[in-house]
Amino acid sequence: MKSVALIVQKYGGTSVGSIERIHRVADRVARTLQEGSRTVVVLSAMSGETDRLIKLAQQATPTPDEREMDMLLSTGERVTIALLAMELRGRGINARSYTGRQVGIITDSAHTNARIARVTADRIREALEEGIVPVVAGFQGINEQSDVTTLGRGGSDLSAVALAAALKADRCIIYTDVDGVYTADPNIVPAARRIDRISYEEMLEMASLGAKVLQTRSVEFAAKFNVPVEVNSSFKEGKGTLVTKEDTDMEAAAVAGVTGDRNQAKITIVGVPDKPGVAARIFGTVAEAHINVDMIIQNISQTAATDLSFTVPKADLKKAVPIIQAVAKDIEAKSVAVTEAIAKVSLIGVGMRSHSGVAAKMFEVLAREGINIMMISTSEIKISCVVDEKYLELAMRSLHSAFGLDQVQS
Amino acid sequence: MKSVALIVQKYGGTSVGSIERIHRVADRVARTLQEGSRTVVVLSAMSGETDRLIKLAQQATPTPDEREMDMLLSTGERVTIALLAMELRGRGINARSYTGRQVGIITDSAHTNARIARVTADRIREALEEGIVPVVAGFQGINEQSDVTTLGRGGSDLSAVALAAALKADRCIIYTDVDGVYTADPNIVPAARRIDRISYEEMLEMASLGAKVLQTRSVEFAAKFNVPVEVNSSFKEGKGTLVTKEDTDMEAAAVAGVTGDRNQAKITIVGVPDKPGVAARIFGTVAEAHINVDMIIQNISQTAATDLSFTVPKADLKKAVPIIQAVAKDIEAKSVAVTEAIAKVSLIGVGMRSHSGVAAKMFEVLAREGINIMMISTSEIKISCVVDEKYLELAMRSLHSAFGLDQVQS
Numbered sequence: 001m002k003s004v005a006l007i008v009q010k011y012g013g014t015s016v017g018s019i020e021r022i023h024r025v026a027d028r029v030a031r032t033l034q035e036g037s038r039t040v041v042v043l044s045a046m047s048g049e050t051d052r053l054i055k056l057a058q059q060a061t062p063t064p065d066e067r068e069m070d071m072l073l074s075t076g077e078r079v080t081i082a083l084l085a086m087e088l089r090g091r092g093i094n095a096r097s098y099t100g101r102q103v104g105i106i107t108d109s110a111h112t113n114a115r116i117a118r119v120t121a122d123r124i125r126e127a128l129e130e131g132i133v134p135v136v137a138g139f140q141g142i143n144e145q146s147d148v149t150t151l152g153r154g155g156s157d158l159s160a161v162a163l164a165a166a167l168k169a170d171r172c173i174i175y176t177d178v179d180g181v182y183t184a185d186p187n188i189v190p191a192a193r194r195i196d197r198i199s200y201e202e203m204l205e206m207a208s209l210g211a212k213v214l215q216t217r218s219v220e221f222a223a224k225f226n227v228p229v230e231v232n233s234s235f236k237e238g239k240g241t242l243v244t245k246e247d248t249d250m251e252a253a254a255v256a257g258v259t260g261d262r263n264q265a266k267i268t269i270v271g272v273p274d275k276p277g278v279a280a281r282i283f284g285t286v287a288e289a290h291i292n293v294d295m296i297i298q299n300i301s302q303t304a305a306t307d308l309s310f311t312v313p314k315a316d317l318k319k320a321v322p323i324i325q326a327v328a329k330d331i332e333a334k335s336v337a338v339t340e341a342i343a344k345v346s347l348i349g350v351g352m353r354s355h356s357g358v359a360a361k362m363f364e365v366l367a368r369e370g371i372n373i374m375m376i377s378t379s380e381i382k383i384s385c386v387v388d389e390k391y392l393e394l395a396m397r398s399l400h401s402a403f404g405l406d407q408v409q410s
Numbered sequence: 411m412k413s414v415a416l417i418v419q420k421y422g423g424t425s426v427g428s429i430e431r432i433h434r435v436a437d438r439v440a441r442t443l444q445e446g447s448r449t450v451v452v453l454s455a456m457s458g459e460t461d462r463l464i465k466l467a468q469q470a471t472p473t474p475d476e477r478e479m480d481m482l483l484s485t486g487e488r489v490t491i492a493l494l495a496m497e498l499r500g501r502g503i504n505a506r507s508y509t510g511r512q513v514g515i516i517t518d519s520a521h522t523n524a525r526i527a528r529v530t531a532d533r534i535r536e537a538l539e540e541g542i543v544p545v546v547a548g549f550q551g552i553n554e555q556s557d558v559t560t561l562g563r564g565g566s567d568l569s570a571v572a573l574a575a576a577l578k579a580d581r582c583i584i585y586t587d588v589d590g591v592y593t594a595d596p597n598i599v600p601a602a603r604r605i606d607r608i609s610y611e612e613m614l615e616m617a618s619l620g621a622k623v624l625q626t627r628s629v630e631f632a633a634k635f636n637v638p639v640e641v642n643s644s645f646k647e648g649k650g651t652l653v654t655k656e657d658t659d660m661e662a663a664a665v666a667g668v669t670g671d672r673n674q675a676k677i678t679i680v681g682v683p684d685k686p687g688v689a690a691r692i693f694g695t696v697a698e699a700h701i702n703v704d705m706i707i708q709n710i711s712q713t714a715a716t717d718l719s720f721t722v723p724k725a726d727l728k729k730a731v732p733i734i735q736a737v738a739k740d741i742e743a744k745s746v747a748v749t750e751a752i753a754k755v756s757l758i759g760v761g762m763r764s765h766s767g768v769a770a771k772m773f774e775v776l777a778r779e780g781i782n783i784m785m786i787s788t789s790e791i792k793i794s795c796v797v798d799e800k801y802l803e804l805a806m807r808s809l810h811s812a813f814g815l816d817q818v819q820s
Binding site for chain 1: 429432463466467469470471472473474475477478479481482484485488489491492493494495496497499500501506507509511512556557558
């Protein structure tokens with residue numbers, strides 16, 4: 001006997017942003033059932049609701065207590081699950097809403113950014129046994145003290161993936177406002193096309209580099225428990241992107257996607273004395289201030305002093321500069337220079353493991369366009385170059401085209 | 411060693427209707443602590459929030475499932491408790507919010523109108539031990555299946571009283587938009603004055619007759635567990651009304667208050683054959699239709715047929731009339747007459763037990779004003795007369811004055 005497929009489907013805030021949109025979610029749930037699958041629905045709060053609640057909190061007190069923020073914010077998903085469950089019941093579908101607690105999403109106590117410790121899902125298994133369609137509040141859980149916690153922005157993706165893992169679901173579909181993961185941001189690269197299949201690792205690199213489709217932690221979780229995740233549009237019909245474990249097909253292409261990141265700034269310490277332990281001292285001080293350094297390069301020098309450049313998030317620049325200036329003085333460096341107008345362009349692909357020459361081709365393409373490379377970093381499945389910010393779009397489009405990612409014109 | 415007083419204080423929807431009003435609640439909580447009492451705060455949802463959620467539900471589906479309604483509506487109080495708790499913490503007061511579940515308010519499964527089965531209050535006792543100010547969500551509990559339930563309109567009063575009973579609190583203060591219980595509705599009787607002390611029984615009669623200050627079930631609960639309940643204004647300072655067990659002071663006055671009720675209509679079955687079992691048949695039929703009959707009179711008659719009059723809620727009239735007409739035909743009565751323009755005026759007071767002549771004086775006062783009495787009913791602590799609706803205000807004012815309830819002019 002072939003077992004009935006189990007699909008976890010998750011809808012984000014814009015997909016449940018109004019009663020009309022909740023009607024459409026109900027349509028889609030009904031269709032899933034008609035197609036013969038069992039399903040569990042995971043919902044976010046209505047778009048705008050979380051911001052409304054945060055505003056109320058800030059009016060109440062300048063720095064709201066985090067346990068109380070979780071009590072407050074966790075109401076948003078309860079509203080949407082109740083509304084969808086009652087609508088489905090009104091249509092004769094035996095749906096029932098469940099909070100994070102009722103699902104058994106047990107987290108640590110890091111309020112507003114809790115980590116899932118385990119998912120019991122007992123009531124969901126029972127519900128499925130009884131033919132009930134569970135409608136589950138995303139984004140929330142409880143800690144061991146039975147206090148409400150939330151999983152941080154985008155946490156509903158994580159709820160859905162964790163629940164899919166616990167239930168050994170056949171697929172976790174993340175319905176959102178885009179129909180999948182693209183080879184590049186279509187706003188920058190008009191020729192970008194939707195990727196049919198992408199590996200967890202590639203998706204992680206894409207997500208952490210600014211493709212905001214899936215929350216990073218949910219991809220890590222999916223990879224760990226091998227949950228096939230589909231990203232699809234809740235607004236139109238059609239294929240989405242399947243995020244899954246690496247397979248040979250994926251290696252056929254050297255590059256899966258191109259990303260751009262404008263959120264870094266470059267700091268250069270000029271005239272660093274060439275003595276042991278200097279780099280450790282600089283980056284130890286920066287780490288103590290909880291500033292993430294991304295790329296580092298040290299210029300080759302014939303003299304006793306070198307220049308050391310590294311990138312930090314633009315948001316941390318204000319905090320970083322005085323710290324760096326102090327340490328530069330300490331180590332008797334000449335000066336500190338800051339460049340904000342930089343951007344990072346990256347190629348990502350598991351195919352790089354088997355294809356050689358990707359880096360060489362990337363440098364060649366950029367050189368042909370007259371784009372100077374300021375910094376380079378590489379990993380097993382990624383090559384990144386820092387360039388002048390004004391060349392970012394040009395760099396992305398050129399690379400996208402050169403690596404054969406452009407949409408085939410029909 | 412004198413023990414520190416424990417006060418449960420409850421604020422209704424208008425008292426927490428905006429951030430500014432929540433600020434004022436925080437002020438009052440701070441003052442209670444400065445005065446040396448321990449306190450537990452119980453809150454309703456912001457005024458308007460419950461209606462907003464009900465509207466959303468009705469847009470989702472015409473007859474929303476009641477379990478889902480409870481999931482939806484229970485979010486309102488979670489918002490206010492989080493906001494107040496974070497504001498108090500911002501002021502350096504160690505407050506913490508608790509949901510109905512976390513308080514241990516265990517109810518039956520009658521969703522949207524559940525009854526409290528028991529209150530464990532373990533976490534609240536622990537919190538008080540640790541010097542924490544618990545801020546509790548009113549109106550909600552959980553059933554034995556761990557599903558969220560709500561206690562019906564005005565249910566936050568019941569939450570507060572039940573929690574006060576479980577904690578053996580010294581007093582439960584219900585802060586609302588009026589400063590107490592009045593001898594009559596001040597909109598009708600301008601000379602009405604606030605009552606300092608009133609017995610549970612009197613309060614129950616007042617509440618069920620339309621004085622909307624305290625939810626009836628909460629008064630029953632307070633009486634059962636002997637919880638002293640104070641009704642006071644959250645908007646101004648001063649004394650309120652203490653609802654407590656009967657004492658000798660209360661018996662000094664024959665009458666504690668005057669109430670008026672326009673919500674009844676009179677049905678008369680004309681020419682009812684004077685045979686055994688006829689009344690049982692009529693009222694049995696009405697009861698089967700779940701219509702509450704309030705007052706009944708049977709006219710004395712010399713013939714073999716009498717007239718039978720009774721009152722039913724105006725809201726049930728449409729349902730009641732065809733049923734009564736059918737039964738009237740069955741028992742071979744002559745006709746059925748309906749009078750909607752009636753009102754019931756009542757005197758309430760535990761003092762009636764020891765003062766005779768209250769009824770006689772009431773009839774005399776009404777007669778002097780030329781007000782015809784259509785029906786009379788009496789109980790141990792109440793006398794009610796049905797009069798022509800247009801005379802209700804006059805009847806209330808005359809009785810209020812005649813029984814010495816008018817405010818002493820200062």
